[in-house]
Amino acid sequence: LGQFKVPHRITAILQGESLLNDATALLIYRMAISAAAGSILLSSAVPMILLSTLGSLAAGYLLGRVSLMTLGRIEDPASGTVVQFAGTFGVWILADRIGLSAIITIVVYAMTIARTAPRRMPARNRISSYSVWETAVFVLNVLAFVLMGLQARTIVGRLAGQGQTDAFVLAGTVLAIVIVSRLIWVLGCGAIIRWFGRFGVADRQRDAPSFRGGVLIGWCGMRGLVTLAAAFALPADFPARDPIVLAAFTVVLGTLVLQGMSLKPLLRLLNLDPDETVDREIAQARVVVMQAALDILSGKTSDAAAAVREQYAAQRKIAKNPDDAQAATEYDRLRLYAIKSQRDALEELRRNGTIGDEAYHRLEEEIDWTELAASPPGRFQPLNT
Numbered sequence: 001l002g003q004f005k006v007p008h009r010i011t012a013i014l015q016g017e018s019l020l021n022d023a024t025a026l027l028i029y030r031m032a033i034s035a036a037a038g039s040i041l042l043s044s045a046v047p048m049i050l051l052s053t054l055g056s057l058a059a060g061y062l063l064g065r066v067s068l069m070t071l072g073r074i075e076d077p078a079s080g081t082v083v084q085f086a087g088t089f090g091v092w093i094l095a096d097r098i099g100l101s102a103i104i105t106i107v108v109y110a111m112t113i114a115r116t117a118p119r120r121m122p123a124r125n126r127i128s129s130y131s132v133w134e135t136a137v138f139v140l141n142v143l144a145f146v147l148m149g150l151q152a153r154t155i156v157g158r159l160a161g162q163g164q165t166d167a168f169v170l171a172g173t174v175l176a177i178v179i180v181s182r183l184i185w186v187l188g189c190g191a192i193i194r195w196f197g198r199f200g201v202a203d204r205q206r207d208a209p210s211f212r213g214g215v216l217i218g219w220c221g222m223r224g225l226v227t228l229a230a231a232f233a234l235p236a237d238f239p240a241r242d243p244i245v246l247a248a249f250t251v252v253l254g255t256l257v258l259q260g261m262s263l264k265p266l267l268r269l270l271n272l273d274p275d276e277t278v279d280r281e282i283a284q285a286r287v288v289v290m291q292a293a294l295d296i297l298s299g300k301t302s303d304a305a306a307a308v309r310e311q312y313a314a315q316r317k318i319a320k321n322p323d324d325a326q327a328a329t330e331y332d333r334l335r336l337y338a339i340k341s342q343r344d345a346l347e348e349l350r351r352n353g354t355i356g357d358e359a360y361h362r363l364e365e366e367i368d369w370t371e372l373a374a375s376p377p378g379r380f381q382p383l384n385t
């Protein structure tokens with residue numbers, strides 16, 4: 001979904017829904033399995049869910065504060081990334097061992113760090129960790145789907161004859177029910193909200209979800225690893241475990257392929273109104289922060305201060321562009337053009353033996369940061385002419 005231009009409100013709803021649904025579903029799932037195994041009574045499930053939820057919120061916040069104090073003292077990017085990995089998996093394991101909701105704990109833990117990390121963690125550590133985490137999540141997702149696909153093949157082999165046919169019919173039925181029920185629920189709730197919005201103030205009517213937005217939200221019901229993990233976590237002797245796992249695999253694969261591949265044509269068909277909320281916020285905030293930099297430098301009279309003020313003034317000009325707050329100005333284009341010449345000169349210095357590899361890589365890193373600073377976010381592309 002992040003590859004398409006989707007209204008920010010819809011993206012926020014889907015992301016929030018994903019976190020809430022996963023956390024709630026796994027918590028209820030855990031209680032249901034325990035009840036089926038006879039380890040707890042259904043009458044005590046609700047108090048346990050409430051206690052687990054509140055405990056997860058408190059644990060996530062406290063562990064996040066502890067992690068921040070640790071990360072703020074680490075200056076080496078590699079060490080900081082390792083500590084982040086160890087802390088994240090450690091929090092998950094700890095929460096699971098003491099009976100809390102691991103997902104809720106991790107979400108609160110991550111939010112606590114994200115809200116205060118910019119002032120406590122070095123910028124180099126944050127930038128380095130972004131790329132590492134993005135790669136790690138991608139690799140883990142691929143490995144998880146590969147391993148689960150191999151297990152699904154074994155399950156299909158165990159379902160022979162009529163049992164295999166019945167299992168596939170069940171899986172297809174569950175997939176259809178999942179897709180249709182979500183559309184009915186989302187569109188129905190949207191219709192009710194719009195109906196009540198007719199009797200409210202103008203702002204409430206404007207904030208009511210549109211039918212086209214409801215169609216998109218209803219269709220973006222792709223399931224992922226949580227669905228598969230929950231099915232595979234069933235005890236080996238659980239009744240009808242193999243058909244349940246096959247149904248879960250079918251739902252995940254079916255929604256990802258059917259809904260995922262049809263998302264782009266659907267967006268083209270719905271023709272949703274462009275949402276520039278985030279762009280406006282970025283432009284407004286960028287003007288403020290650039291002006292703050294200019295104000296603090298206004299009392300400096302050195303040549304270096306004048307050069308820095310010129311850079312900030314150019315960036316403020318970008319932010320004030322009403323058409324595109326991230327547009328590259330002539331200032332940026334000239335910087336990128338000059339950077340290409342710098343790279344060529346640096347390469348020639350190493351080629352003729354004037355500098356060694358150590359000096360080359362240090363200067364290369366400086367040029368890389370300069371090029372990133374001169375490139376509009378999300379559209380990084382060096383200019384050749």
